Amino acid sequence: AAIGNNAGGGRAGALSPAPVTEDLQKIDVNPPKGTRDFPPEDMRLRSWLFFNFREVSRLFGFEEVDFPVLESEALFVRKAGEEIRDQLYCFEDRGNRRVALRPELTPSLARLVIQKGKSLSLPLKWFAVGQCWRYERMTRGRRREHYQWNMDIIGVPEVMAEAELISAIVTFFKRLGITASDVGFKVSSRKVLQEVLRRYSIPEALFGKVCIIIDKIEKLPLAEIKKELESVGVLEEAIEQLLQVLSIKSLTELEEILGDSGEAVADLKQLFSLVDKFGYSEWIQFDASIVRGLAYYTGIVFEGFDRGGKLRAICGGGRYDRLLSTFGGDDIPACGFGFGDAVIIELLKEKGLLPELGLQVENIVCALDPGLQGAAATVATILREKGQSVDLVLESKPLKWVFKRASRINASRLILVGDSEWQKGMVGVKILSTGEQQEIKLDELD
Numbered sequence: 001a002a003i004g005n006n007a008g009g010g011r012a013g014a015l016s017p018a019p020v021t022e023d024l025q026k027i028d029v030n031p032p033k034g035t036r037d038f039p040p041e042d043m044r045l046r047s048w049l050f051f052n053f054r055e056v057s058r059l060f061g062f063e064e065v066d067f068p069v070l071e072s073e074a075l076f077v078r079k080a081g082e083e084i085r086d087q088l089y090c091f092e093d094r095g096n097r098r099v100a101l102r103p104e105l106t107p108s109l110a111r112l113v114i115q116k117g118k119s120l121s122l123p124l125k126w127f128a129v130g131q132c133w134r135y136e137r138m139t140r141g142r143r144r145e146h147y148q149w150n151m152d153i154i155g156v157p158e159v160m161a162e163a164e165l166i167s168a169i170v171t172f173f174k175r176l177g178i179t180a181s182d183v184g185f186k187v188s189s190r191k192v193l194q195e196v197l198r199r200y201s202i203p204e205a206l207f208g209k210v211c212i213i214i215d216k217i218e219k220l221p222l223a224e225i226k227k228e229l230e231s232v233g234v235l236e237e238a239i240e241q242l243l244q245v246l247s248i249k250s251l252t253e254l255e256e257i258l259g260d261s262g263e264a265v266a267d268l269k270q271l272f273s274l275v276d277k278f279g280y281s282e283w284i285q286f287d288a289s290i291v292r293g294l295a296y297y298t299g300i301v302f303e304g305f306d307r308g309g310k311l312r313a314i315c316g317g318g319r320y321d322r323l324l325s326t327f328g329g330d331d332i333p334a335c336g337f338g339f340g341d342a343v344i345i346e347l348l349k350e351k352g353l354l355p356e357l358g359l360q361v362e363n364i365v366c367a368l369d370p371g372l373q374g375a376a377a378t379v380a381t382i383l384r385e386k387g388q389s390v391d392l393v394l395e396s397k398p399l400k401w402v403f404k405r406a407s408r409i410n411a412s413r414l415i416l417v418g419d420s421e422w423q424k425g426m427v428g429v430k431i432l433s434t435g436e437q438q439e440i441k442l443d444e445l446d
């Protein structure tokens, strides 16, 4: 119903005053804090972005999946001290169940793979585009929801899977006009940390926690990082070695430190060789400081960054070979990435790459007098059933109004239903770009 119509119901006739409206509580018409509406112009940009997510996923032979935004809280309760856990949008539902708005898609994907079990033939190549949530105190004024594109490969232990995923993201960037001069991928492997920690016989159980602390290395003072590492039981000497290894920026140097017998160096060499075969070497660089902030990564990790250094990470991902087994599933290797809908738009704006996405309607159909409104409806159906878009003028309007609307909606043609033409089974057609006008038989309208 229209906003502000009389609350007493019925039409306010000219003779009787409109009934007094009840005392309607004026609601806040803004969306909840940290969330966004998508009015048409914003929705066109979002749909364009998601279309490209889906097109790349199709090019790579991935199948689309989706899951509920609401999940059991247990899916996300990890004890590694992740930010994603601290900001979980969780609550107790009316059935006293602990539930959460998903902060990411990977655990839901893992849950579905386990649920489907043996009925699935590996490898799986699944993608999803879904809204994810976090509850952050608004003191920081950041958003509480965003849309994430995920691509995951389930059942492939070799790093060819990670190379394929990086290749998919490069394909996406290239489609949007983003080049290797604009963005790159920092690539490392958590096996680097694992091999260092093993040298200092730091228990594997600490691995996730150490990674989450290390992931904050750019956000917290070094003293704070060291303090947190000591608090989880990493000895001073091990910390120094860790920090030294994390500053390495070349695979050659890494090999000098770790030797060439470990998996970390082997995986990374293989990955770089495969990405080269994809033709995307200029897009990636080794950076030992990359660990990513999710506890479940076990191997290669990567993140897309803008070379201008102004924006937060564009996307990120990696291998998570243990996640399914921690959910009680089989030991199935997996890797994937998440790509948010916010930073990429900031990057496109900065690069002047935002697309022009005006509303485009092929026809605007208008009856020249009220008695021909039905005829106009008939014309609209004929055109629509031929696959043509039609904005039908739904009430009697002056031609000036119709032309103004035709211009606003970028209509290509104005179809005028007038009495004399209609009597001859014809309509007036005006090509709005040229002004050319002609009468066309209804059955020749195309």
Ligand SMILES: Nc1ccc(Br)nc1
Binding pocket: 084, 103, 104, 132, 133, 134, 143, 144, 145, 146
């Ligand atoms: N995980 C997550 C969810 C929602 C936003 Br906004 N950012 C991160």
